Amino acid sequence: MTRTSSPKPYAGQVIGSGSNIIWRDEGFDGAVLVNKILGYHVFEEDGQHVQIKVGGGEPWDAVVARAVDAGLTGIEALSLIPGSAGATPVQNVGAYGQDISQTLTTLEAYDTRYDCFADIPGTHCGFGYRTSRFNTLDHGRFLVTSVTLRLRRGRLEPPFDPNLQACLSNNAVTDYTPAMIRKAVIATRKAKLPDPAVVANCGSFFVNPAISRETFQYRRIFREPDVPHRETPEGKVITSMATWKNQPLVLVNEASRSTADLLVFKQRLVDAVRARFGVTLEQEPALLP
Incomplete structure (x- = not known):
């Protein structure tokens, strides 16, 4: 260098x-x-x-x-x-x-x-x-x-x-x-997780969101303090991307050949979660360059 x-x-x-x-x-x-x-x-x-x-x-x-x-x-x-x-x-x-x-x-x-x-x-x-x-x-x-x-x-x-x-x-x-x-x-x-050598993925695509206690109580995301109850689109395919059946935080590539498809799918998930729970998901993998 x-x-x-x-x-x-x-x-x-x-x-x-x-x-x-x-x-x-x-x-x-x-x-x-x-x-x-x-x-x-x-x-x-x-x-x-x-x-x-x-x-x-x-x-x-x-x-x-x-x-x-x-x-x-x-x-x-x-x-x-x-x-x-x-x-x-x-x-x-x-x-x-x-x-x-x-x-x-x-x-x-x-x-x-x-x-x-x-x-x-x-x-x-x-x-x-x-x-x-x-x-x-x-x-x-x-x-x-x-x-x-x-x-x-x-x-x-x-x-x-x-x-x-x-x-x-x-x-x-x-x-x-x-x-x-x-x-x-x-x-x-x-x-829980797909092998990236077999199914294309980056592991958890979203960071677990941190929310205020007030938001937690207001949105009632959990039935009990430590038990999640929301239904998730597990394994649901939109275009050529999907959430992994055993861990919806993981996005997998079924057949796509473009990052654009991934980003469109990601945004649909972010928008859906925000609309339903008032929580904005944060992407974990870095987008380069």
């Missing part, structure tokens, strides 16, 4: 494995930089904790598998999430009560604005629900070259996140080792 004479953003596109992006139909007439930086280094902290430094281009699920095989807890609930390790802090990847902000101590990144490398502590990443400074204030500015995670030896202890508890109960898991939790999470994800 060439050195810049003055601070300015990198004009190209930086991607990881591409599992959470959508390209526009007109394509991109420019350089695309794919993160292929590998590496997995273990640093013993004490008898209870370990820090692992992982290259930004490492496949994320392989990182989880390796940590679980070593008997480390902290990221096992993030099993089978597609993408690269360097992408996990961008949207603060999370599932079943765990997210990357809970274990990330620091990351190294190339700053395309100032043509230098920076060490950024986890406390300076601006983490929130499916968000960080890297997909908001500093979108496109940093290329994450490595992440350092602080994991613990042993196993998770109850009480668990309700979604994780349901996952474990459904799979009859009572031995809460990282390996058993990973196995249960993988089984649950495979049952």
Whole structure:
């Protein structure tokens, strides 16, 4: 990468494995930089904790598998999430009560604005629900070259996140080792979500919306505080796009050859949900360029 004479953003596109992006139909007439930086280094902290430094281009699920095989807890609930390790802090990847902000101590990144490398502590990443400074204030500015995670030896202890508890109960898991939790999470994800290698999809297309308590009470989206009751268009096909039969948050491509079809279908869903519930769905995958 060439050195810049003055601070300015990198004009190209930086991607990881591409599992959470959508390209526009007109394509991109420019350089695309794919993160292929590998590496997995273990640093013993004490008898209870370990820090692992992982290259930004490492496949994320392989990182989880390796940590679980070593008997480390902290990221096992993030099993089978597609993408690269360097992408996990961008949207603060999370599932079943765990997210990357809970274990990330620091990351190294190339700053395309100032043509230098920076060490950024986890406390300076601006983490929130499916968000960080890297997909908001500093979108496109940093290329994450490595992440350092602080994991613990042993196993998770109850009480668990309700979604994780349901996952474990459904799979009859009572031995809460990282390996058993990973196995249960993988089984649950495979049952709910389509394999992107078989059915074209980006995983959850919408972020779970956050609404005020007043809106919650007024719209009565739930019959009880924690039980959803709305009927969803599961598996309903409009043109050549569809919602996945086991998880309506996932949009799948049945036969379309254009991003335009996807965006039309998405907007129909957004409009329908807004009209019925007064809630505006937010798209999760990035639309490039």
